[in-house]
Amino acid sequence: MAKKLPAVDVVLVGFGWTGAMIGEELTAAGLRTVALERGGWRDTSTDFAVTFAQDELRYMWRGHLFQEPAHQTLTFRNDSSQTALPLRHLGSFLPASGVGGAGVHWNGQTWRFLPSDFVLRSHNEQRYGALSQDMTVQDWGVTYDELEPFYDKFEYLCGISGKAGNLRGARQDGGNPFEGPRARDFPNPPLEMAYGPTLFGQAARDTGHTPFPCPAANMSRAYTNPLGVMLAPCTYCGFCEKFGCGNNSKSSPQTTILPVLMRRDNFELRTESEVVRINMDSSGKRATGVTYVDTQGNEFEQPAEMVFLCAYILHNVHLLLLSGIGLPYDPRTGEGIVGRNYAYQVVSSVDVFLGDRILNPFVGAGALGVGIDDYNGDNFDHTGLGFIAGGYLACWNTNGRPIEYHPVPKDTPKWGSKFKKAMAENYLTTATISTHGAVMANRGNFLDLDPTYRDARGRPLLRMTFDFHDNEHRMSDYLTDRAVDIARAMKPREIHAKKRTGHYSVVPYQTTHNTGGAAMGSDPKTSFVNKYLQSWDVPNLFVTGSTVFPQNAGYNPTGTIGALTYFALDAIKKQYLKNPGPLVQL
Amino acid sequence: MPDTLQRRAVLLAGVSLLAVNAVTRSQARTIAGGVPWTPGAGDAPTAEGSLKFFTPDEAAFIDAAVARLIPADDLGPGAKEAGVTTFLDRQLAGPYGHAETWYMGGPWHDGTRSQGYQSRLTPAALYRTAIKAIDDHCRQAFGGKTFSTLSPDQQDSVLTDLEKGKFKIEGIGPHAVEIEGAKADSFFSVLLQNTLEGFFSDPIYGGNRDMIGWKLIGFPGAHYDYRPYVGQHGKKLPIEPVGLRGRPGWMPNQS
Numbered sequence: 001m002a003k004k005l006p007a008v009d010v011v012l013v014g015f016g017w018t019g020a021m022i023g024e025e026l027t028a029a030g031l032r033t034v035a036l037e038r039g040g041w042r043d044t045s046t047d048f049a050v051t052f053a054q055d056e057l058r059y060m061w062r063g064h065l066f067q068e069p070a071h072q073t074l075t076f077r078n079d080s081s082q083t084a085l086p087l088r089h090l091g092s093f094l095p096a097s098g099v100g101g102a103g104v105h106w107n108g109q110t111w112r113f114l115p116s117d118f119v120l121r122s123h124n125e126q127r128y129g130a131l132s133q134d135m136t137v138q139d140w141g142v143t144y145d146e147l148e149p150f151y152d153k154f155e156y157l158c159g160i161s162g163k164a165g166n167l168r169g170a171r172q173d174g175g176n177p178f179e180g181p182r183a184r185d186f187p188n189p190p191l192e193m194a195y196g197p198t199l200f201g202q203a204a205r206d207t208g209h210t211p212f213p214c215p216a217a218n219m220s221r222a223y224t225n226p227l228g229v230m231l232a233p234c235t236y237c238g239f240c241e242k243f244g245c246g247n248n249s250k251s252s253p254q255t256t257i258l259p260v261l262m263r264r265d266n267f268e269l270r271t272e273s274e275v276v277r278i279n280m281d282s283s284g285k286r287a288t289g290v291t292y293v294d295t296q297g298n299e300f301e302q303p304a305e306m307v308f309l310c311a312y313i314l315h316n317v318h319l320l321l322l323s324g325i326g327l328p329y330d331p332r333t334g335e336g337i338v339g340r341n342y343a344y345q346v347v348s349s350v351d352v353f354l355g356d357r358i359l360n361p362f363v364g365a366g367a368l369g370v371g372i373d374d375y376n377g378d379n380f381d382h383t384g385l386g387f388i389a390g391g392y393l394a395c396w397n398t399n400g401r402p403i404e405y406h407p408v409p410k411d412t413p414k415w416g417s418k419f420k421k422a423m424a425e426n427y428l429t430t431a432t433i434s435t436h437g438a439v440m441a442n443r444g445n446f447l448d449l450d451p452t453y454r455d456a457r458g459r460p461l462l463r464m465t466f467d468f469h470d471n472e473h474r475m476s477d478y479l480t481d482r483a484v485d486i487a488r489a490m491k492p493r494e495i496h497a498k499k500r501t502g503h504y505s506v507v508p509y510q511t512t513h514n515t516g517g518a519a520m521g522s523d524p525k526t527s528f529v530n531k532y533l534q535s536w537d538v539p540n541l542f543v544t545g546s547t548v549f550p551q552n553a554g555y556n557p558t559g560t561i562g563a564l565t566y567f568a569l570d571a572i573k574k575q576y577l578k579n580p581g582p583l584v585q586l
Numbered sequence: 587m588p589d590t591l592q593r594r595a596v597l598l599a600g601v602s603l604l605a606v607n608a609v610t611r612s613q614a615r616t617i618a619g620g621v622p623w624t625p626g627a628g629d630a631p632t633a634e635g636s637l638k639f640f641t642p643d644e645a646a647f648i649d650a651a652v653a654r655l656i657p658a659d660d661l662g663p664g665a666k667e668a669g670v671t672t673f674l675d676r677q678l679a680g681p682y683g684h685a686e687t688w689y690m691g692g693p694w695h696d697g698t699r700s701q702g703y704q705s706r707l708t709p710a711a712l713y714r715t716a717i718k719a720i721d722d723h724c725r726q727a728f729g730g731k732t733f734s735t736l737s738p739d740q741q742d743s744v745l746t747d748l749e750k751g752k753f754k755i756e757g758i759g760p761h762a763v764e765i766e767g768a769k770a771d772s773f774f775s776v777l778l779q780n781t782l783e784g785f786f787s788d789p790i791y792g793g794n795r796d797m798i799g800w801k802l803i804g805f806p807g808a809h810y811d812y813r814p815y816v817g818q819h820g821k822k823l824p825i826e827p828v829g830l831r832g833r834p835g836w837m838p839n840q841s
């Protein structure tokens with residue numbers, strides 16, 4: 001029997017990036033808030049100290065900060081005709097477990113989506129005509145202009161280092177000319193640039209592109225954010241993504257919000273507390289709270305006036321399905337919402353072997369790089385190309401961690417003396433250009449409950465059915481070819497273009513940019529939440545994170561996750577708290 | 587080590603003294619000839635001591651195999667000299683070897699390459715099974731010799747057959763690992779990945795002895811502050827590698 005606890009105003013399911021943002025704003029608004037986090041407490045000085053944070057084996061390869069599949073995993077197949085099998089260990093993406101969520105071990109590449117990304121279907125249909133029937137892409141129900149102040153808010157919370165390319169419509173030299181208009185510049189100047197990205201920038205300019213320093217949640221100088229929390233300058237340590245930052249230099253819940261939030265007396269965090277169910281009243285129109293289990297197996301019921309799902313897309317969708325909320329998507333009929341429009345990111349790269357120029361790849365930061373946006377979204381004419389959308393190209397100096405990074409030319413044997421020699425010759429002198437492509441929603445890609453495999457608590461695992469389709473392959477090939485053009489202009493000894501061919505595989509790490517499953521929109525038939533992240537059916541239930549993306553754009557997601565969260569919070573504070581109920585009337 | 591223990595005793599004594607009469611004084615010490623602490627004394631020693639997982643025959647197999655994957659040659663020492671066998675032995679004896687964090691529930695199916703590892707064997711069981719199978723194969727093919735006693739050329743041909751999937755090891759399942767579309771077969775790709783881990787991970791795990799792997803390519807290791815170097819475009823940096831426990835040069839009595 002679950003022990004029933006005293007009711008609170010707000011319960012947060014998961015305490016990563018979105019949980020921390022919501023907790024801070026709603027406690028400031030005076031609400032009693034409880035955060036439930038399945039993992040443990042962790043903080044800079046105790047868990048990511050510079051005396052041991054830089055341990056590639058422990059953090060990257062043994063996954064010390066990530067979700068453990070023994071406890072929770074999912075099953076995967078490329079299409080509905082196959083039997084899905086469990087991810088026995090992690091690979092393609094690395095969900096977090098513990099306070100701060102993946103905000104602890106992200107790279108900090110912090111982008112805004114393009115204005116046209118938010119009206120993807122209507123924009124592309126208008127410009128190029130009807131889209132393929134299988135592409136279930138849609139508009140977001142929110143516009144860039146509505147989100148702009150909230151992108152700004154997230155960027156100032158984090159202290160993003162960067163250079164504006166568009167200030168209130170006026171183009172700015174040195175920034176991204178394709179970005180939507182910003183009200184003001186980034187809070188911090190760009191990071192100092194390493195050599196490889198600098199060479200890429202020159203070659204990109206020589207070939208007619210407009211390079212700019214990529215926006216980074218790694219501090220280019222000491223910064224105090226609007227909450228009064230201080231971050232220290234990044235030391236370019238090169239152990240950023242997959243690691244915690246030992247310097248308080250990477251924006252994370254710990255370095256931007258928690259020092260303030262943890263002191264508020266209307267806030268309580270319960271760690272090692274895993275939510276297993278969202279509870280509903282008999283009408284099915286109101287969430288009454290959640291049930292959670294601690295590590296001793298004790299079960300608790302936490303009643304709350306408002307429930308926020310902040311558990312990362314995979315767990316948000318899993319919890320909705322397990323709690324029987326919303327109609328599960330059926331790929332045969334195309335009906336149902338929960339699990340629909342699951343998408344991801346399609347990435348490829350070109351290794352550029354420069355031969356004589358020493359680049360020192362280990363002098364790196366998570367978002368230290370030069371990018372171009374000429375081939376993102378609809379920044380270029382797609383007529384006759386056979387695909388929509390795109391992605392950015394960037395040359396990053398994120399790291400030189402040698403188990404992960406030891407580039408060797410194409411056709412080098414994978415072992416033996418020749419391999420050893422190739423590693424020694426090319427480690428210091430190779431740059432990599434990455435392409436970061438959008439993934440369009442497709443009727444065959446979705447999430448549901450697995451019929452066979454169960455987790456440690458005996459519940460069905462989440463099942464992922466996903467593959468890259470024509471749009472992704474054509475786009476990614478196109479982006480890779482453009483990367484090759486620029487690579488050639490860097491005057492290399494040789495290059496190695498690694499196109500993304502064949503089926504999507506869960507084996508090699510790609511990105512932790514899973515999206516969709518409870519899309520936002522303006523039509524309850526094709527969306528689970530309205531533009532304020534509020535469930536259409538259950539108005540006191542809110543869903544956060546990339547879970548609500550109707551399809552993915554050619555950028556990393558977290559800037560947009562932050563903007564959507566603050567946009568929703570604004571409406572919740574101004575309207576919902578005064579008058580709880582639907583924020584959008586149909 | 588004794589020095590550390592003594593210091594701990596002194597510290598503990600200090601604590602109780604503090605509790606009794608709130609007065610304590612640390613003792614004057616003279617420090618010369620190196621830093622006064624033992625590196626990693628608080629960590630479980632990894633590199634020292636006898637084998638924890640492999641039998642001596644298995645260790646001989648691994649010594650021989652990793653010496654072919656990253657050989658000692660005119661560029662310097664290889665994986666065997668770097669202590670990769672010790673690294674692997676400790677890894678397989680520990681949580682990684684037991685697949686402690688992996689999902690190991692059935693039912694079991696072969697799956698497709700894009701579905702990843704689907705064998706019911708833990709890494710430890712995989713190594714035990716595979717080494718035996720490969721040695722049995724070698725005994726048949728090479729007149730009773732085990733892998734470790736073959737000539738380097740013969741060893742290379744066995745490894746190439748494994749890599750290309752030319753002979754299958756019964757009972758380990760096809761848990762294919764796909765890197766960039768390359769077909770790498772099961773045990774071979776695990777062995778290669780683990781060898782790279784042992785060659786390039788921090789020396790605290792028993793491999794990368796004397797930072798052999800890092801020195802080969804020019805990786806400075808556990809440095810945490812490169813601010814002075816970001817703008818030094820095109821320059822080879824004058825940084826000696828350092829591990830989480832420091833570097834041997836700091837401990838004259840130990841190197």
Ligand SMILES: Cc1cc2nc3c(=O)[nH]c(=O)nc-3n(C[C@H](O)[C@H](O)[C@H](O)COP(=O)(O)OP(=O)(O)OC[C@H]3O[C@@H](n4cnc5c(N)ncnc54)[C@H](O)[C@@H]3O)c2cc1C
Binds near residue numbers: 014274561
């Ligand atoms: C290696 C890596 C690199 C990345 N790099 C970038 C980047 O450069 N740029 C970018 O934009 N994005 C990046 N991301 C993605 C970014 O980290 C996420 O978009 C962001 O953290 C999502 O925020 P969230 O609040 O939705 O989830 P999270 O921050 O992951 O928080 C979710 C929390 O919920 C907890 N939880 C889950 N289930 C339950 C449950 N049932 N009960 C209680 N708690 C639960 C989890 O333990 C976790 O702490 C990266 C991610 C990873 C893993």
Ligand code: SF4
Binds near residue numbers: 219235366
């Ligand atoms: S690169 Fe910078 S921000 Fe990232 S972990 Fe290192 S010091 Fe921190």
